[in-house]
Amino acid sequence: MKLSRYLHDSLDALGIGACEYDADMRALGWNGTFLQFFPEDDGLIYVGEPYGDNLLRFYQGRLSPEELPDIARHVAEGVARHENQTQPFEFIHNGRKLRASSLRAPDGGRVRLWQRLDVESHAERAPELVLPIIDALPFIPDGASILDAQDRVIAANDAFRRLYDLPRGTPVVGRTLDEIIAWCWRDASPVGAWRAAISNGLRYDGVPFEIELPGQRWLRLIARHSTGGLSFFTHADITVAKRQQMELLEAQEALRRANAALAELAETDGLTGLANRRRFVARLAEAAALSQPVALMMIDVDHFKTINDRFGHLVGDACLKAIAEVVANEVAPTSALVARIGGEEFGILLGGMRIEAAHDMATAIRRALTLVPWQMHHADLAGVTVSIGLCVGEGPLDGTSLHARADDALYAAKRNGRDRIETSSQPPAPLRVAG
CATH class of the missing domain: 3.30.450 (Beta-Lactamase)
Structure with a gap:
């Protein structure tokens, strides 16, 4: 435009x-x-x-x-x-x-x-004609008030008094709207910043603005001004509509939180609380596509089938939870994603990390696993070890290729005796851009 x-x-x-x-x-x-x-x-x-x-x-x-x-x-x-x-x-x-x-x-x-606006109304050209308007105030169903050039009330109807809970005999004439609302809040802490709202509303004709009163009540005010300095305000109770709006917003927020929780649940492993394969695959593609170093660590529990067969699946599950906790504790969460890929296999995605730091982290994981009191899960469970495969490249990379190279390194660790770390000697393929 x-x-x-x-x-x-x-x-x-x-x-x-x-x-x-x-x-x-x-x-x-x-x-x-x-x-x-x-x-x-x-x-x-x-x-x-x-x-x-x-x-x-x-x-x-x-x-x-x-x-x-x-x-x-x-x-x-x-x-x-x-x-x-x-x-x-x-x-x-x-x-x-x-x-x-x-x-x-x-x-x-x-x-x-x-x-x-060069054409003024009769009331604007002749402020003395405000008297008939004052006479008409009792017939206006909403609250109504007239303010002078100093923004002080010179007239108001009974509906105005009822809206602001002003007892009969309470002085209104000569007071500003700010003073009247401050009186309403005299026994409570005001929630709304009404002073700025009134200050703005005093300047603009026909722009509704809202004022909150004690007891979760709301009024909507609209002003009309004359060049002679007079202001004409209408005051309407919008409490019901405002509460319905707030209930709707609360319901929408609750629905948003529920949807977010469902989305989180759909990408979380139910046993360990780590990310699941779905989230891992998505984040892998995103991280690999960036122009930065990226490391992928694949971890597999050694002889896990034997643990299940000998001690039962409950002990096996306890071992997986313990390993998940160790891995999560050793990995900085701000730059990594820890996931249970499936069964006894875990994946760690490390954005911005080079091979030396990734290898040190893998070593720390293996060392931490030796300190786990495995016998608390079963008296005959002497220990649990893992095999780790590492692959590191400079993005943008093909995420599938990075995963495959890390898997190759993991299988090499298995072949070479388990309980060890192997690094891929073959770099992952670069990302191919369509077009």
Whole structure:
């Protein structure tokens, strides 16, 4: 998406500011009217600037010193408005009342448009006409309030009092919304950062914002402003909808966790808790394809059939668990994957490791196995040994070839007497790229 210079000039002629953003919310282009409306961007905005950086500059010039600590929240809410805006909203900037619109492009980008509102309503031209509006407040079903230029309430209806649990006789006129909500939270710790939400809501017309109250209650506020300094707020109870939304999000999160657990279970060996063959094969292909050293260690328990036949499968399973624990303890988990390939065979995938370090690790595994109290599993079980085959190469490699070479080294260790380490003398094949 990129508007032509002709369209930019046409929008300038109509007095409409425009700025384009791509799908990653980075600036693509803007016109002269945009810089008239936002002179703080002149000479600073650039192609590729993140929208968040633009908003940061915008708020640095608008927020009071007391509000600046919440600038990150203002920016985050502004980015959310940019991503989700479907209806125009209005605000005052540099003495101009602007209506902001946003058009989504097919490629995911957006064009933001700003139009100056020169035509004021009767209430805006003549603030004294606010009196009939005050008279109409009791007939508004939702909570309603009117704020003056200092953001203090000058009128509110009974529905407003009920929404904020304000007892009859509690002073409302002359107080800010911030003070009223602080009063609501007087006996509890506030959960929501309502001050930043109100500060933002006071600036933008027609943009709903939410306030949390004690007892897990939520209100949605919408503001309308006049150039005469008056603000008209509606307050609606959205507790039921908000709780339903939270329950839905919780259900979705529970489903996500359950699916993640199932996926983990599908790739985990039930006996040892190590990765299973499925995960091993997938990770092997990924690691071998990287441009880095990669080592593969294949381990097979010596005479495991004899152990099963003589002492039973329960003892055999206990031996496999003990070996799995030893191997896992000797291998750094950040750079390796330990898996039970099947039966009495284990595989260790070591990304970024060269032959010397891999051989030292294999030696440490064999040494650690000699320290296992095997007789705790059966009085006649003197010890358990393993044969280890090693293959190391420089990626990108063919994962299947790496596996085959490590297996060849393992079988060599078996042939040469077991309880030993053998290294493949034949390098694995390089990865073939299709095309």
